[in-house]
Amino acid sequence: MERPARSGISSPRRRPPQERGDRISPRLWRHSFAARAGARRRTLGLAALLALCAPLALLALLPPAAAGQEEGSPRPWEIDAGLLEAPGKAAFYRELTRWNEQPSANQLALDAVYYDLSLAIDPVGQQIQGQLLARLRVDAPQATVADLDLAPPLLVQSTTCGGLPAAWSHAGERVSITLDRPYTQGEIVEVTVDYRGTPSSSYGAFGFSSHNGQPMIWTLSEPFGARSWWPCDDWSDDKADSMDLRITVPSGLIVASNGTLRGVAYGGGTDTYHWQVGYPIATYLVSLAIHPYTVYSDYYAYSPTDSMEIQFYIFPDDYQSTLEANLMTADMIAYFAGVYGEYPFVAEKYGHAQFLWGGAMEHQTCSSMGVFYESIIAHELAHQWWGDMVTCADFRHIWLNEGFAVYSEALWLGDHYGPEGYWGKMNSTRYYGGGTIYCPTLDDWNRIFNVSLSYNKASWVLHMLRHVVGDEAFFLTLAA
Numbered sequence: 160m161e162r163p164a165r166s167g168i169s170s171p172r173r174r175p176p177q178e179r180g181d182r183i184s185p186r187l188w189r190h191s192f193a194a195r196a197g198a199r200r201r202t203l204g205l206a207a208l209l210a211l212c213a214p215l216a217l218l219a220l221l222p223p224a225a226a227g228q229e230e231g232s233p234r235p236w237e238i239d240a241g242l243l244e245a246p247g248k249a250a251f252y253r254e255l256t257r258w259n260e261q262p263s264a265n266q267l268a269l270d271a272v273y274y275d276l277s278l279a280i281d282p283v284g285q286q287i288q289g290q291l292l293a294r295l296r297v298d299a300p301q302a303t304v305a306d307l308d309l310a311p312p313l314l315v316q317s318t319t320c321g322g323l324p325a326a327w328s329h330a331g332e333r334v335s336i337t338l339d340r341p342y343t344q345g346e347i348v349e350v351t352v353d354y355r356g357t358p359s360s361s362y363g364a365f366g367f368s369s370h371n372g373q374p375m376i377w378t379l380s381e382p383f384g385a386r387s388w389w390p391c392d393d394w395s396d397d398k399a400d401s402m403d404l405r406i407t408v409p410s411g412l413i414v415a416s417n418g419t420l421r422g423v424a425y426g427g428g429t430d431t432y433h434w435q436v437g438y439p440i441a442t443y444l445v446s447l448a449i450h451p452y453t454v455y456s457d458y459y460a461y462s463p464t465d466s467m468e469i470q471f472y473i474f475p476d477d478y479q480s481t482l483e484a485n486l487m488t489a490d491m492i493a494y495f496a497g498v499y500g501e502y503p504f505v506a507e508k509y510g511h512a513q514f515l516w517g518g519a520m521e522h523q524t525c526s527s528m529g530v531f532y533e534s535i536i537a538h539e540l541a542h543q544w545w546g547d548m549v550t551c552a553d554f555r556h557i558w559l560n561e562g563f564a565v566y567s568e569a570l571w572l573g574d575h576y577g578p579e580g581y582w583g584k585m586n587s588t589r590y591y592g593g594g595t596i597y598c599p600t601l602d603d604w605n606r607i608f609n610v611s612l613s614y615n616k617a618s619w620v621l622h623m624l625r626h627v628v629g630d631e632a633f634f635l636t637l638a639a
């Protein structure tokens with residue numbers, strides 16, 4: 160097998176933590192370590208963290224809830240990421256058919272530019288209190304109403320437009336806000352929505368759970384679950400250019416989210432985490448994962464002189480069992496950057512946030528992980544290029560996300576284990592049945608997240624395309 164060209168890849172070089180202390184709060188940094196260049200320095204870093212977390216290390220001797228590769232467990236290419244990922248995603252789609260299957264005319268007339276979401280979370284009462292500020296650009300001759308998706312039972316309390324109270328209605332899962340005046344093409348509309356309540360449990364996109372007696376709050380919004388916890392234009396072809404998230408939780412909980420942690424405000428029994436997203440982001444990729452995590456870092460060196468932080472938010476009792484797998488991530492980023500072009504969010508971070516789900520989800524810059532198998536880590540990481548940066552316009556084209564992610568598993572395993580890894584993965588995804596990788600309908604949720612078609616057959620289409628055009632054209636095109 161010909162391996163993909165790796166020109167331009169340098170060995171990961173890691174930057175000492177003190178140079179990057181401005182990027183993460185001192186509170187988090189206490190729990191952090193930096194695995195620096197060279198195995199010896201990495202070992203020292205681990206020893207330092209273990210010393211800090213001795214009680215947690217003892218807990219880690221217990222059987223892990225989410226283990227990586229252990230003796231007797233399947234080889235890396237025998238783990239089916241699609242089966243771990245697809246059924247859960249599909250479950251959310253069932254709810255969509257109750258409501259609206261298409262964006263409204265008002266939504267098509269307004270493009271999301273910016274969201275600022277402030278959310279106070281009460282794990283005991285299982286309530287959220289939120290305010291969403293949205294800036295929307297008019298992409299029609301005129302706009303008089305702004306529509307945002309927000310699913311019941313969340314209740315709208317008030318809305319504004321242009322800083323003034325605005326009339327609104329909330330029918331089904333759609334909030335319609337009357338603008339303070341007609342807006343014309345190219346103008347920016349600014350609206351706010353204050354709302355509160357308990358996110359719909361039937362959507363399953365926002366979970367109030369617990370782990371070892373501590374709150375574990377998580378989201379997984381693909382494809383249409385974002386509307387069940389925040390108001391937004393919840394369609395994958397309308398990415399906001401940037402976003403701020405200000406998440407308030409009881410003191411002691413740690414909030415993992417997308418983008419860069421700008422700071423944490425402490426006081427009054429609550430902490431507010433400010434995460435900032437500077438890259439375009441689809442609503443289904445906005446996420447929260449909240450728990451008194453053990454937090455640590457690694458680094459991906461994207462140039463001889465600079466590196467990007469990789470943050471791990473892990474249940475304390477799973478720290479030891481997941482460490483080896485997590486520390487493969489930096490090398491995987493370097494590998495995929497060589498294959499597909501630079502990591503698309505290199506000015507921010509990549510990360511793993513552990514959550515209570517038997518699979519994983521490629522949230523932008525912060526994948527949510529219920530398992531830590533090598534192939535799953537590669538799968539969710541590859542989604543950062545295929546799914547997160549390049550996003551399907553709608554979920555009929557989900558194969559573009561999932562086919563590339565599965566094929567990326569084979570590429571990584573081939574690079575790491577040789578032909579046995581590549582062919583082991585490809586052979587495990589063989590499919591001889593009928594059906595197109597393009598999903599002809601949005602009416603059948605199970606068809607969208609069909610593992611055989613959207614995941615496995617799609618990966619074989621990419622393998623076939625590589626054979627037809629040759630390695631050079633195939634990989635140069637993907638990296639272009």
Ligand SMILES: [Zn+2]
Pocket residue numbers: 244538542560561564
């Ligand atoms: Zn996937």
